[in-house]
Amino acid sequence: MYLTSQPMILSGRSVIAVLGPTNTGKTHYAIERMIAHGSGMIGLPLRLLAREVYTRLVERVGANNVALITGEEKITPPKAKYSVCTVEALPRETKVAFVAIDEIQLAGDLERGHIFTDRLLNLRGREETLLLGSGTMKPILQQLLPGITVIERPRLSQLFYAGEKKITRLPQRTAIVAFSADEVYSIAELIRRQRGGAAVVLGALSPRTRNAQVGLYQSGDVEYLVATDAIGMGLNLDVDHVAFAQDRKFDGYQFRNLNAGELGQIAGRAGRHLKDGTFGVTGRVDPFDPELVERLQAHNFDAVKVLQWRTPHFDFSSIANLLRSLDAPPRVPGLARALPAIDQQALEFLARYPEVQDLANTPERVSLLWDACALPDYRRITPAQHADLILTLYSDLARHGTVNADFMAEQVRRSDRTDGEIDTLSARIAQIRTWTYVSNRPGWLADPTHWQEKTREIEDRLSDALHERLTKRFVDRRTSVLMKRLRENAMLEAEISVNGDVFVEGHHVGQLSGFRFTPISGTEGPDAKAVQTAAQKALGLEFEARAARLHASGNNDIALGSDGLVRWLGDPVARLVGSDHVMRPRVILLADEQLTGNARDHVVARIERFVNHHISTILKPLDDLSRAEDLQGLSKGLAFQLVESLGILFRRDVTEEVKSLDQDARASMRRYGVRFGAYHIFMPTLLKPAPAELITLLWALKNDGLDKPGFGELIPVLAAGRTSVVTDPSFERNFYKLAGFRFLGKRAVRIDILERLADLIRPLLQWKPGSGARPDGAYDGRRFTTTTAMLSILGATPDDMEEILKGLGYRADAVKPEEAAAFLAAESGEKTADAAAVIEDATEADTAKEDAPAEQEAASTDTTVAAPAADLLVTPDAPAEPKPVLLWRPGGRNDNQRPVRQGERRNNGGNQAARTEQKTEGQREAGARDGAPREDRRRDGGHNGKPRDRDGQRDKTAPRGDRNDRGPRKDRDTKPAQPQRFEAKPPRKEKPVDPDSPFAKLAALKEQMKK
Known part of the structure; x- marks a missing residue:
């Protein structure tokens, strides 16, 4: 009662x-x-x-x-x-x-x-x-x-207020207090990233898990403990500082601020026995007011x-x-x-159920119901859900005397899993704790001992799994042993693997690449600095040993990459930067401060020696030209410009200098590999992939071009043997020249291929009607048409060829196919009536040519294939109305002038005036008498009539004239002498006299005496 x-x-x-x-x-x-x-x-x-x-x-x-x-x-x-x-x-x-x-x-x-x-x-x-x-x-x-x-x-010890500190600046042996699991976990995550790891203690954890986490902290494996106010309830911890990350908590009924007594109970965990402790705030907590601080320090x-x-x-x-x-x-x-506590709340819910009212009809049944209501709510569910679980247990107890074994087994089985993350394992532990409590209630189970052992085993297994997950998530075990050894001032053992992995006390702490040590990610804060310091001490001898090996290594162990990095055995050890001299870049050593003294000097000297040797070897012709001592006067100046331009000059840019060079000066430059082409002054040996790549790098270093679009992307094209390439407007224009290509509008052509094109064009411009066999593509000695051989060496289509020739300064005259065929027929001795057949054959041939694959038309080859004359006259697009034939002649524009449009109307006088006025460097590059270059006007019969190149050398690729076309020698000898043909020439420009050359002065004096 x-x-x-x-x-x-x-x-x-x-x-x-x-x-x-x-x-x-x-x-x-x-x-x-x-x-x-x-x-x-x-x-x-x-x-x-x-x-x-x-x-x-x-x-x-x-x-x-x-x-x-x-x-x-x-x-x-x-x-x-x-x-x-x-x-x-x-x-x-x-x-x-x-x-x-x-x-x-x-x-x-x-x-x-x-x-x-x-x-x-x-x-x-x-x-x-x-x-x-x-x-x-x-x-x-x-x-x-x-x-x-x-x-x-x-x-036993005093307690002091330490004020406000950031979480990342809290001292070691600190307990950080928060009042929600989410806040505890987020703080522990931050501590792991910044300070290496933290143990966590929450009231929801099982005792076994909490003990394991406390043991992790007490043993010194971690220096920080993140906990709820559970640490204030008598836990004996080695804590030097307590930091409040929250000062509000939910007490089961409402959120409220902690009172001074509760704060003092938690803060008092700082300092043990005779060792003083400190407390303070962190995170978003406002600093304590002075009155509260005084009360906490005085325990008042x-x-x-x-x-x-x-x-x-x-x-x-x-x-x-x-x-x-x-x-x-x-x-x-x-x-x-x-x-009302949880048990009373559950009773109030169950009292409403008719089933409960029917079962609890005696004082013993009511007492049993009250015992059942004492079941703790480990799962933190709603009172109604908790009451439903109690009802299930009470029904079995009231009706059968014990809880149903099958129901108990099913509930226990659901919890017997160790997979999942922290929240999942915590929920399973709360579940199994409920059944552990049931198994320990006297008289509730038929076989309580079995279930006590079973639930205890599952709870222990889940607790261990949860501790493992917490440790894995919030503790960096890689550094835990290191921190302990550092606090003990023990000598750390370091080891470096063959691939550069650095281990300290068996734990991977970073990577050694060349002479730079990089700690692995996630190591920040004072502890990480201590680990790095220990690693650096162990790396001191390794740096010296590596410096000695590099100083004695051969050039095969060192390489210069296209990114400007010098690598030794695959690891970057230096990078190049531009200097005043394009071929002498500066070396910046990539090494930690631990590489000092003679070891550092030896490394720098060895790398500089390699870089100079590498440049002088790959760019030997250019290096030799820069050091040439036998070049004097204008040739020396031209050589200097060629070196500054890294081996390629546009001939139009140095026209006057080239004209002023005598044959001896040119010969001396040719000995260094310089070629005087129709369009360029260049060094053919530098047009290979390796020199071109190094030249591009040196230019980029001097002009901050490593990040410019197109850097390094043209070298593979050169290495693949491509003679021309479609241009990319986004690329830096200079990269085409440095890679050995001439930028000509929509297409860029390799420089040596352009010179071969000049060799094909030169005979066409030298031919005169009635002088002998007509070369393929020649028209009237002043104009020519494109040939299959030209298309073949350029790997270009006719449309591309038109762009290329315009870019080189040639101009196009458009004539009707009938007129072209009539002219060819008249020159060949045929009747004009046969011209229609020529046009018809040309139309059919061009139609078949357009239907051929584009790859065959643009294929690159070194073999010159003669094209039928008809192929050069008619375009295949409209057989009924063939396109006009383009007859190319040396134009009067340079690369920056507007090209002459096809079909543009001209009168004879106007054309002549335009040709007279537009004598520019574009014409000088391609032309001479009637379009032929001045230096190639000479045709030496003593050399089988072969035309000469721009340097006066015989053109070995030009076809020989057919001896039979010239008739028997006897007839030629008995022919009456033809009157010699003279042309008006512009007055010869006096060469400038080099004031430093006595030979130049003597030559000038002789010229005056002749006059």
Whole structure:
């Protein structure tokens, strides 16, 4: 029956209250007092703390003498003299000699306070009772327990306020406090990235997992602990500093700020025994005001005025009477009725179910229902869901006496999995803790021992898996051992693998590439700096050894890449930058500061020696030309320009200089590999891929062109043997020239191929009607048409050829195919009536030619194939109306002038005037008398009539004239002498006299005497 009389409170005459702030040794004192008695019992606020005290007692008196009793775990040796319990597991009555209750200030807690209040008021030891807690409990204890003995213990060390600090700047051995799992995890993630790792402690973790995490911190594997206020409940930790990342918490009913007593309980964990501690704030928490700081440092907190209370006398006659008894108010001053706890909330839900009302029809059934409602809500679900689970268990207990074994097995099986991440494992641990509690309830299961072992095994396995996941996520185990060794000032052992991996104490800490050490990602903060320092010390000897090996290595071990990096055995050791001299770039060493002194000087000297040797070898013709001492005067100046232009000059840019060179000067330059072409002054040996790539790099270094579009992309085209390529407007224009190509509008042509094109054009412009066999493509000695041989060596289509010739300064005259055929027929001695057949054949041939694959038409070849004359006259697009034939002649424009459009109308006088006025360098490049170059006007019969090139050398590729076409020698000898043909020539330009050359002065004097 429910008793309405005033609750009985035992006397305080045999009770001793040991009060004081944290770090006063209260728990240690209680253990010492308990083992001084023949039997004893101690109640602790947390299962985790109970485990810690149990372990310490086992070490003192042996496992057979100590029992551990919590809601989820029971270790009860038959002859155990001492019991360690959670406060909820403490019995209301006992016969042991000693009883202690720790953290009694929790009697004021809204959620659990009534449990502590009931035990401190009603539980006594036969010989001694100790109440341990904060000094704030002194007034209320003296009020409720008259005659109580109060012992106040001072703190063994001092506590100081350290202010506000960023999380990444917190000192080692710091506990960071937050009040939600999400906040704890995010802080631990940040600590791992910045400081190497952190252990985590949350109330939701299983005791085994929390113990493992605390052990990780206590052993020194990590220097930081991120926790909830669970660390404030008596955990003995080696903490030097406590940082509050939050100062608000959810107390089960609302979010509220922590009071000064709660802050002091947590901050007091800093400093152990005689070692002082500090506390402060971090994250988004505002700094504490001075008044609060003073109270925390002085442990001056408001006294507890009331304790939470719930009646210990329950009326089990009916559910309604039980609920009324739970609402009974206290009748003693200093006690306040507690808010409905989880068990009472569950009972209120179940009381509404008709099924429960039918089952709970006797006091025994009502008592059983109340026992079932005591099931803890480990899963943190809603009261309604929790009540449904209790209903299932209660139904089995009321109807069958035990929980259904199949139902129990199914629930346990669902939790028996160790896969998943932290949240998944935490949920499974909460689930299995529920069934661990069920298995430990007396009389609830038919085979409780089996299920106790089974659930304990699963919980341990899940706890270990959770600890592993937490460690993997929040701890960098790679550096944990290193940090410990560094704190011990131990000599670290370093090892470098053959591929440059650096290991310190067996842990991979970075990569050594050349003379640079790169730590692996995720190593920041002071700890990481210490690791790097240890690694650098170990790398000192390796740097010196590598410097010696590089200094003695051959050129085959060193390479210069197209990116300007010098690599030794594949690792970059230096990079090149531009200097005043394009062929003498500067060397920038890529090495850490640890490479110093003679070792560094030797490395730099060896790399510079290699770079100079590499450039002088690959660009030997250019290097030799730059060092030439036998060149004087204009030839020396031209050589200087050629070197500055990296081996290629447009002839139009140095026309006057070239004209002023005599044959001896040209011959001296030819000995260095210089070729005087129709369009360029160049060095053919530099048009190979390797020299072209190095030339491009040197130009890019001097002109900041490594990042410009097109850098390095034309060299593969050159290496593939392509004679021409479609241009890309986005590319830097100079890259075409440096790679050996001439940019001509939509297409770029290799420079040496352009000179071969000039060799094909030259005979066509030298031929005169009636002078002998007509070369393919010749028209009237002033104009020519494109031939298959031209298309073949350029790898171009007729349209491309038109662009190329215009880019070279040639102009096109358009004539009708009939006129061209008539002219050819007349020159060949044929009748004009046969011209139609020529046109018809040309049309058919061009049509077949257009139908051929484009690849065959643009294929590159070194073989000159003669084209039928008709192929050059008619285009195949419209056989009925053939396109005009383009007759090319040396034009009067340079590359920057507008090309003459096809079909543009001209009158004879106007054409002649235009040709007279437009004598430009474009014409000088391609033309001479009637379009032939001046230097190629000579035709020496002593050399079989072969035309000469721009340098006066015989053109070996030009076809010989047919001896039969010239007739028998006798006839030629008996022919009357033909009058010599003279042409007006412009006055010869006087060559400038080199003031430094005595030979030039002598030649000038002879010329004056002749005049």
